[in-house]
Amino acid sequence: MSAPAAAPAAVAASTGTATAPAKKSKLPLLIACVVSLGGGVAVPMFVNVPAMLGMAKAGEKEMEKAKPKAEGEAKTIVIPFSEKEGTVVNLAEERATRYLKVKLALSVDAEYEKEVLKKLAEKKTAMKSWLLIHLAGKTLKDVSGSVGASRVQREILEKFEDFLYPDGHGHLRAVLFEEYVVQ
DSSP states (O other): OHHHHHHHHHHHHHHTOTTSOOOOOSHHHHHHHHHHHHHHHHHHHHSOHHHHTTOOOHHHHHHHHHSOOOTTSOOEEEEEOSOTTOEEEEOOOSSSOOEEEEEEEEEEEGGGHHHHHHHHHHHHHHHHHHHHHHHHTOOHHHHSHHHHHHHHHHHHHHHHHHHHOTTSOOOEEEEEEEEEEEO
16 A cells, blocks of 8 residues: 555656755856866966965076075085095994994185195194094984984084184084994
8 A cells, every 4th residue: 555655756756846856057166167277277377376485486496506606605615524434433332332434524615725724734633533532432322313413513513613713713614424324
C-alpha cells in the first residue's frame, strides 16, 4: 500500500512542481570570475606591482650593480691572513680529541690597504700566537653552530683591531672565514 503513495510524490519531483527548488542563474558568478581574472592579468601591465611591494625588478638590480658606488661608500678589499693550510688547534675537550681548523682573511677599506699590510707584516707573528692560544682554549660548544662561529669571529676582530691599532682608530671591516672546520 505504501508503494502507490510514494509514486505521486516522485512524479511531482520529476516534473518540477511545488517540491523542487528554483534554479539560480550562474551567469553573475561567471561574469565575476572573468572580470577578476582579467583584472589580475591587466593590472600588472599598467601598475608597477614590484615597486609597490618594495621589490626591484631583475633588470633594475643589475643596473644598481653597474652603478658606481656613492662617495660615502668605501670600496673594500680582502687580505688573506692565514697560510694555504690555515690554522689548526686542538680544542679544550676532556673526553675526546677535537680540533678546529680556520682559514682567515681580513676585510679592509681599499684606501687603507698599504697601511694594514705594513702593520700586519710587523705584528703577524704576535697575532698568530694569540689566535692559537685563544682558539685552543675554546670547547666544542664554544665553536659549534652559527652563534659560536659568529662569537669567535667577533672576538678575533676585536683583538686584531687592538694589535694593529692600539690607539683605537682601526680600519678593519671584518674578519672573514675562508674555512671553518670543527671535528
